[in-house]
Amino acid sequence: MNARRSDTRERIQQVALELFAERGYEKTSLREVAERLQITRPALYYHFKAKEDILNGVIEDLNRSIDELAGWAAAQPRTDAARRAILDRISALLQGQWRPLVRFAQVNQAVMSELPAGEEMRHRMMKIVSVLARPEDELIRQFEAKLAVIALIMGSASFLLGPDVSDEEQAATALAVAVKLASGR
Template sequence: MGARRGDTRQRIQQVALELFAERGYEKTSLREVAERLEITRPALYYHFKAKEDILNGIVGDLNSSIDELAEWADAQPPTDEARRAILDRIASLLDDQWRPLIRFAQVNQAVMSEFPAGEEMRHRMMRIVSVLARPGDPPVRQFEARLAVIALILGNAPALLGLDLSDEERAQAAMTVAVRLALGG
């Protein structure tokens, strides 16, 4: 039963995030989330009492995955292979579980700036941006390391790039740029 409840919570979060990105956070009601899921409002309220609770859960999950990735990245040796593996993991998370939240944050910047969990997310994202930078690296190298991760993030933000590319083409281009920056050439 617990796994089923968790699946329902995840479905609610996924659908709510889609609606928040499509319509905007402020313009989306819990009624619309329930309708899209084809569940009753009381069933939705059983899991989440308010939109803020849904968003808190989504951001909390993202923050946990960022922490896990950052801890793993910190334990890697300072080699080109490790840097490439870190970029691969970031790209995989961006392509999978992070993409909807990144797109939501783009569309709902005002909400994220006012939302306490949004500030936490920004701090965590700064940690991810810094995972390739090593203490003692020259300033240019540290800057390149941060830009490598930002390239991957931008690859998942089509509106910011203004390039008419498929998701796959954009992701490939972003990884190519990220690798060049992270590996210094």
């Protein structure tokens, strides 16, 4: 796939996710996506035949990045510094590349539960939740490690700490809590 076609697909996915989060998945049409992008519907259909295709493409991209992160995390030593580096990467992805889909999933939980790709995303997110603990760790340690990653995920929800807290402050707060949990202290 050439770079221009890839850029167009990414733009379509980004704008569609924005609209899905604003208006809801069910209430957003491909016509509205095309209008927001200022492209014709045939140009949009060239890349995606249906809303589900757009969403599945976004989820596939997310799943690939989760697999990459999980593979990298599994290769790290079990030290405080490595746990911090893992948390930093997860936080950066949640605030960057993963942010639109996480926001979409928070607003459109029913849609995510109906899609096979949504189930696959949940399975992969549990993989990420488990990267800081090993099966042989004591149960409390495993739970703290999972809560650390869940804290980061919850920190990407813009409403969690209130309307007066910026996304950056919320993400930093979530990371600080996650580091405390992951250190087991």
